[in-house]
Amino acid sequence: MLTIHADSRGRALAVKGAWIAGTGQLEDLVAAHPGARVRQWPGILTPGLINLHGNELLEQAYHPDPREADELGTEPLTGDALAALAMDDARWGASARRGVQRMLANGTVRAACETLTNRAVRDAVHRSGLAVMGRIGRPGGTPALDPYASGLPVEFAEPREPDSAARFAFFDVRDEAELAERGAGICVATVVDGRLVYRRR
Structure with a gap:
């Protein structure tokens, strides 16, 4: 089953199995994949x-x-x-x-x-x-x-593109600058190989 994950800004990824099937704005992916399950998360989408x-x-x-x-x-x-x-x-x-x-x-x-x-x-x-x-x-x-x-420059995984492994995260902040200020403890969801492996309760 195909799942679309989207952040508060409407940036979204379509995920099929362990892979990314599409990237773009939520409304465009919903139109391209009718019947897909949609999961919307607060904050921003990052590669993890x-x-x-x-x-x-x-x-x-x-x-x-x-x-x-x-x-x-x-x-x-x-x-x-x-x-x-x-x-x-x-x-x-x-x-x-x-x-x-x-x-x-x-x-x-x-x-x-x-x-x-x-x-x-x-x-x-x-x-x-x-x-x-x-x-x-x-x-x-x-x-x-x-x-x-850690006191070191923070590194992100490779950008999410179609046909790449579905590994990404959502952080409940407005942008990357606020994420750097508040830290990763405000993560709301993490996806690894297409599986939702963490969600904040």
Whole structure:
């Protein structure tokens, strides 16, 4: 089934399966694809963000389960706090799944990683659908789920064009300048390979 996703400015993408079938204004895509399901989101449509700290956030940090919040808090644990935990494959896999979900909640559609050496993390990331791109060395800055909080220039995934992979996000802001000011935590929806993988409740 074809779905049209549109932002507050009427910019829209038609999605069929994992691919973009068309781009343009909402009214034009609705006319071109009668019967398509239409989903309208507040704010702006972007290609989605790239998080440059894939290794640091997924296999060098532990993302506490909400049930552990009283004991461990809610922020990723690294360094000595991570070393104090008894980590096995099951716990690493669960942490990576939560980390990916938190990335998606910040509009991330691609993570930059050196080789993921932890098999449980690698398997969890692969199953999530989050795209992984290579990198050489550490990118600098501060690892953060919100790429705008990393202290590095923010990178977007490639522009959305017909026949490209359907990976994009919506942020509840008026424009890109307000997005840069407020950060990615105001993401309202993230689509990866045509699937709605995050929506703000």
